[in-house]
Amino acid sequence: MSHEHPHQHGHAELSDLEARALAVESLLVEKGLITSDAVDRVVYRFEHDIGPMVGAKVVARAWTDTAFKARLLADGTAAIAELGIDSQDLHLEVVENRPGIHNLVVCTLCSCYPWFLLGLPPVWYKSAPYRSRAVIEPRAVLHEFGVDQPDETQIKVWDSSADLRYMVLPERPAGTEGWPEERLAALVSRDAMIGTAVVAISEAVTP
Amino acid sequence: MAYPERVNGGHDLGGQHGHGPVVAEKSEPVFHEGWEGRVYAMMRLARLAGLFNLDEMRWTIEQIPPADYLRASYYERWLGALERLIAEKSVEPAKALPNSTAPPRLNPRFEVGDEVRTRSFHPHHHTRLARYARGKSGIVELIHGPYPLPDLRADGMALVWQPVYTVRFNGRELWGNDGLSNDSVSMDLWEEYLE
Numbered sequence: 001m002s003h004e005h006p007h008q009h010g011h012a013e014l015s016d017l018e019a020r021a022l023a024v025e026s027l028l029v030e031k032g033l034i035t036s037d038a039v040d041r042v043v044y045r046f047e048h049d050i051g052p053m054v055g056a057k058v059v060a061r062a063w064t065d066t067a068f069k070a071r072l073l074a075d076g077t078a079a080i081a082e083l084g085i086d087s088q089d090l091h092l093e094v095v096e097n098r099p100g101i102h103n104l105v106v107c108t109l110c111s112c113y114p115w116f117l118l119g120l121p122p123v124w125y126k127s128a129p130y131r132s133r134a135v136i137e138p139r140a141v142l143h144e145f146g147v148d149q150p151d152e153t154q155i156k157v158w159d160s161s162a163d164l165r166y167m168v169l170p171e172r173p174a175g176t177e178g179w180p181e182e183r184l185a186a187l188v189s190r191d192a193m194i195g196t197a198v199v200a201i202s203e204a205v206t207p
Numbered sequence: 208m209a210y211p212e213r214v215n216g217g218h219d220l221g222g223q224h225g226h227g228p229v230v231a232e233k234s235e236p237v238f239h240e241g242w243e244g245r246v247y248a249m250m251r252l253a254r255l256a257g258l259f260n261l262d263e264m265r266w267t268i269e270q271i272p273p274a275d276y277l278r279a280s281y282y283e284r285w286l287g288a289l290e291r292l293i294a295e296k297s298v299e300p301a302k303a304l305p306n307s308t309a310p311p312r313l314n315p316r317f318e319v320g321d322e323v324r325t326r327s328f329h330p331h332h333h334t335r336l337a338r339y340a341r342g343k344s345g346i347v348e349l350i351h352g353p354y355p356l357p358d359l360r361a362d363g364m365a366l367v368w369q370p371v372y373t374v375r376f377n378g379r380e381l382w383g384n385d386g387l388s389n390d391s392v393s394m395d396l397w398e399e400y401l402e
């Protein structure tokens with residue numbers, strides 16, 4: 001990995017990977033398949049507009065609107081469309097954490113992830129340790145994330161292998177009764193929607 | 208890199224041991240380096256332009272020799288696959304197969320609650336039936352689709368639509384005495400993958 005800033009110093013200092021990526025871009029632009037502007041826009045969108053805050057809004061809505069929650073669990077794709085979120089030919093399945101049931105999402109074969117709700121997955125989600133272990137020893141993986149579930153709690157792992165994407169609907173923490181949606185959404189972490197965290201009231205947001 | 212055809216590739220990680228702890232980075236950026244974002248965007252845009260479909264992309268990544276697959280970072284794999292796809296595929300998008308056609312109406316062979324068994328196979332082509340779930344019994348939880356069978360779409364062939372089932376496998380069924388009966392793994396499986 002390069003620690004230089006090659007764009008400011010010209011091509012002489014491009015790393016091998018940067019040079020190869022640039023060559024691919026030139027070729028695809030030359031063939032008329034993409035434009036560099038379109039590449040810029042995709043990068044911008046994923047760095048600024050699409051991220052866990054989108055999913056957190058959906059969770060907060062489900063926590064405050066029981067009719068919406070029922071629709072979300074019955075047909076996730078249609079329910080998020082109500083909020084203007086487009087899952088782009090993918091079907092969303094929302095799985096609910098309840099007392100006695102904890103859900104965990106993985107993709108053992110590649111990196112399937114509900115990107116339209118959470119943005120692009122973190123490196124650990126795409127890594128060999130997570131992909132290999134989440135299915136065979138989910139409790140050990142959860143423990144490393146600081147989540148310990150009692151033996152009697154059922155751990156349900158969802159290995160995304162087709163055109164469905166899974167999001168965990170975490171349990172709403174006690175002590176948040178009457179909170180407005182925005183304040184609830186601020187509690188919901190990316191990991192809670194993957195299943196590697198639970199939602200808690202942190203000291204920072206406790207009044 | 209040489210790309211022999213294989214399906215039991217380095218990508219099929221479920222159930223392997225020895226990869227170590229899951230290491231999460233604090234305050235991780237969306238892309239760690241500028242080229243990663245451009246490779247991500249190019250892969251997406253070239254696919255949407257019809258140069259290749261999602262399964263061709265996956266299949267290309269899966270043919271990376273296992274040692275190279277594990278050594279490479281995620282976006283290094285993508286970059287290598289993109290180079291190979293560009294070299295192999297016609298770059299005239301008009302000639303590419305459409306990514307989506309209207310799905311047909313199909314009658315699923317199985318119902319929610321049915322006990323099903325996955326096929327045990329090791330085909331020399333792309334598939335989405337992970338090795339750890341082959342020849343295993345589970346319960347149909349949900350029925351979806353139909354969706355195009357990835358095994359054929361990866362070769363750029365005409366789309367073959369099949370129902371997809373979310374099948375729940377008990378921990379004991381998958382891992383024997385090393386699994387817990389209170390745990391389960393659910394996977395989304397094309398009808399073809401079920402006996």
